[in-house]
Amino acid sequence: MSLTVLLSCSTQPSDTASTPTASPSAQTSKVMSGMTHGGKSKININTAILSQLDKLEGLLGVPALSNKIQSSRPYGKPEELVSKNVITQVQFDQVKDMVTIEDIVLTGEAKDLDYMTKLGLMKGHLLVAKELLALQKPDQAEPHIGHPVEEIYADVEDQLQERNVKEFKTTLITFQDLVKAGAKDPAKVNNEFKISMQAVDDAIATLPSTQRQSPAFVLQVINGLLDTANAEYGAAIANGKITQAIEYQDSRGFVTYANELYSGIAAQVATQNPETHKAIQQTMAELTNVWPAPMPPVTAVKTPTQVSQLIKTVEMDTQKAVKTS
Secondary structure, eight states, rough: SSTTTOOOOOSOOOSSSSTTTTOHHHHOOOOOGGOTTTTOOOTTTTTTOOHHHHHHHHHTTTTTHHHHHHTOOOOOTTTTHHHHHSHHHHHHHHHHEEEEOOOOOOOHHHHHHHHHHHHHHHHHHHHHHHHHTTOOOOOHHHHHHHHHIIIHHHHHHHHHTTTTTTHHHHHHHHHHHHHHTTTTOHHHHHHHHHHHHHHHHHHHTTTTTHHHHOOHHHHHHHHHHHHHHHHHHHEEETEEEEHHHHHHHHHHHHHHHHHHHHHHHHHHHHHHHHHHHHHHHHHHHHHTTTSSSOOOOSEEEEEHHHHHHHHHHHHHHHHHHHHHH
């Protein structure tokens, strides 16, 4: 993945139809201390939303670590994760190259990717919420409506204002409150879901249509969604069992929307690179089988390591597709 919560390959050269030779430096300006040696954005432990922090939780296998990091803010330096007893020194040594307290300034395409990916995470949350509501489980659905409101909206609000997007936090809160109250009127719940999804779609529509239809751009967004799904899935599993239903459902929603995005560009990818298209389709189908239903199975279909490998395979194949688009 490449931008923090962002994308898995955002810092790789990103070809587009209009700028096939554009370099990352021409597309984005970043605080250098906010980048890892591998070129990926670091996680700002002072400002990252929970789904970003879940990458650390999944890697270290520490239950509820994301919440613990968040509750121990602010940090004057990354090493305070240890001095504040959030994690041990041994654990810090495993993630020290992934964390920072510096802001990362995004411009150009990287900023658009960040924007689209975060809105994509909103859609993933709402999609799995709808599935849970259809199963008459409003208590399970409510957190997935709450996350876009409580985490993601604030993280993307400045960009929404810059792009003159009509405020829709109130819309999301109205939907959340309706579900909190028990979702007793299915017709009203369905209507509020549609209004909420349309609000997110309207925000996405402020990006140029050429960009939204560009395989090079969309594939990077897909990588970002899958990277976050990978982190959430890792946080959901303990000893081969799914112990955190919300994280399992989060990852299901993100993969669902990643599939939806790919369906929109599949014909273009198939025309430009049929073998890569076939490989992406096959891996995505195998990945989708990891989440057989909105309610998690007792035993995980695949281990976090196996899921990580599938997502890595998709990333490698999408990079091939980007080079030919």
